[in-house]
Amino acid sequence: MKVGKLNWVDGAVILLVLAAAIGFFGRNMILQRTNVAGSISEEIPVLLTAKAFAVPKEVLDSYRIGDAPLAAGREQKGEIVAINSEPVEGYKIESGELVKVVSDDLVDIEITFELIANRYASYIEQASQELKVGSSYYIKTVDAVLKGYIIAMEIIE
Incomplete structure (x- = not known):
C-alpha cells in the first residue's frame, strides 16, 4: 500500500461527503434561491x-x-x-x-x-x-x- 496515493474508492467517498455538505449547509445560499412558497x-x-x-x-x-x-x-x-x-x-x-x-x-x-x-x-x-x-x-x-x-x-x- 502506497502512502499519499488515492484510488477511485477514496475519490467516491470524498465526492459523497462534499455533496452531503453542500446539500446540508446551504444549497439555497450557494444557488441564491428564495423561498418558493412565499413567492406564490x-x-x-x-x-x-x-x-x-x-x-x-x-x-x-x-x-x-x-x-x-x-x-x-x-x-x-x-x-x-x-x-x-x-x-x-x-x-x-x-x-x-x-x-x-x-x-x-x-x-x-x-x-x-x-x-x-x-x-x-x-x-x-x-x-x-x-x-x-x-x-x-x-x-x-x-x-x-x-x-x-x-x-x-x-x-x-
Whole structure:
C-alpha cells in the first residue's frame, strides 16, 4: 500500500461527503434561491359564513360582532361581522300524522367572518386550515368554540 496515493474508492467517498455538505449547509445560499412558497402565496380578504347545527340557545350569547377568530392558539386577522340564528325544526309522529315541531332549546347558528386568508395556487387557508365550502370548520373565538361547516365563501375584491 502506497502512502499519499488515492484510488477511485477514496475519490467516491470524498465526492459523497462534499455533496452531503453542500446539500446540508446551504444549497439555497450557494444557488441564491428564495423561498418558493412565499413567492406564490398572497394574503386576501375573505367573507366566510359557517353554520353550526342544533346548538343550545345559550351558546349564542358567547359570540359577539367584532370578535376575532381564533386558530392555532392565537387570534387571527379578521372579525365576526354577522350572527344569525333560527330555531331547529323537526318532525314527530302524533296520532299517526307527521307534525312539524320547533325546538325551544336548540338553534342553528350562522356566523359570518371577514378575515385575511392566504391564497396559494390551488387552495385558500387560514392558520393551516384549508377553507372551502362544505368542509368542516371550527367557529372559534376566545370565548367559545363550535364545530360547524363552511356554507358560503367569497373573496372580497
